[in-house]
Amino acid sequence: MEVAEKWISRGYPIAVVLRIVGVPRSTYYYRVNQHNTQRKVSGGRPIPGYSYTKQQSIVSDDQIKKWLLQFIENEGFAYGYVKLTVALRKTYGLVINKKKVYRLCKELKILRPQRKKKVNVPKRLAKxxxxxxxxxxxxxxxxxxxxxxxxxxxxxLSYIDVYDREIVGYHIGLRCEGKDAARTLQQALWKRKLLNNANKPVIRTDNGPQYTCYTFQEECKKLEIEHERIPCRTPNKNAHIEAFHSILEEECLGHHEFRTYAEAYRAVSEFMYHYNNKRIHSGVRYMTPTEFYEKNRRHECTPLKEIKL
Structure with missing residues (x-):
């Protein structure tokens, strides 16, 4: 570039010089314009230190700060800067935007803590x-x-072992959240003496909020369990638990009109015990699920055919 500028300064045609030295014309003119243009850096409009009301009255920033502190005192930290902006407009008729309220709140150190960004859980599809x-x-x-x-x-909420059909853990409650699914999983692993075992079962679920939430995902990670989720609208990939819930509906829930939660809890708990320990299952050689699990564990019965899912 320096060679080209030298010969151009002596009066030689620009196009000819640039073609000889192999410098693109766009590069040459960009450099020339960059040298000749003085960029003006602006610090922006100075902060006025006041705002107006709808009646064009001037209100100082100090007064606005006092009003903000009053709102915080009355409402606690339930109001963020956006709600405080609305409150100032409604209560005092201020013409003010949320950016200025944010700045004033930041100066007063009364901004609410920023919400943690929700972490998207990577989806591992059932295979x-x-x-x-x-x-x-x-x-x-x-x-x-x-x-x-x-x-x-x-x-x-129930966990079923696909091979022996036993309900290894269940939760009954007026609510069911990710922490309930995680706690029930812990109890099921403890029941099967797998809590500290390196070889743990794969957990297959649908895409309900109890299973996609951070709490359940972290519990699976802590327990070193592989969690897979079926694609949407494919309940056939969760066929065994779906079949069990049909049995639960037909033989328990559909036969009762519960008056209280305690009555419902007792009936479902009794059915779970009956299903595992009393009710024979054709899928496990007409034994109860618990009986088949124990005999299979001790190699006292013929293993089932492999189950393809």
């Missing part, structure tokens, strides 16, 4: 599996029940 023994794949899902006497719903 085809071959189950050949217990504790390889557990399915889980949620079932609703209704308490007629209290006009409210309750929830039943």
């Amino acid at each position: 085809n599996r071959i189950v050949t023994n217990s504790n390889q794949l557990w399915e889980t899902d949620l079932k609703y029940g209704f308490i007629a006497g209290e006009q409210r719903f309750f929830f039943v």
Whole structure:
């Protein structure tokens, strides 16, 4: 570039010189314009130190700060700067935008803590599996029940072992959140003496909020458990727990009109015990799920055929 500028300064044609030295014309003119243009840096409009009301009265920033502190004193920190802006407009008729209120709140150090950004949970889709023994794949899902006497719903969350059909853990409650699903999973692993075992079952769920939430994901990570989720609108990939919930509806929930939550809790708990320990299941050689699990564990029965999912 320096060579080109030297010959151009002596009066030679610009196009010819640039073609000889191999410098693009755009590069040359960009450099020339950059040298000749003085950029003006502006500090922006100075802060006026006041605002106007709708009646064109001047209100100082100090007065606005006092009003902000009064709102915080009355409302606590329930108001962020956006709500404080609305409150100033409604109460005092100020013509003020949220950017200025944000600046004033920052000066007063009364800004609410920033919400933590929600972490998107990576979705691991359920893949085809071959189950050949217990504790390889557990399915889980949620079932609703209704308490007629209290006009409210309750929830039943269950974990089923795909191979032996035993309900290894369940939760009954008036609410069901990620922490309830995580706690029930811990209890199921403890029941099967797998809590400290390196080989834990894969957990297959749908895409309900109890399973996609941060709490459940962190629990699976802490327990070193692989959690996979079925694609949307494919309940057939969670067929075993869906079949169990059909049995639960047909043989328990559909036979009762619960008056209280305590009554519902007792009935479902009794059914869970009956299902695991009394009710014979054709899928496990007409034994109860618990009986088959124990005999299979001690190699006292013929193993089932492999289950392809």
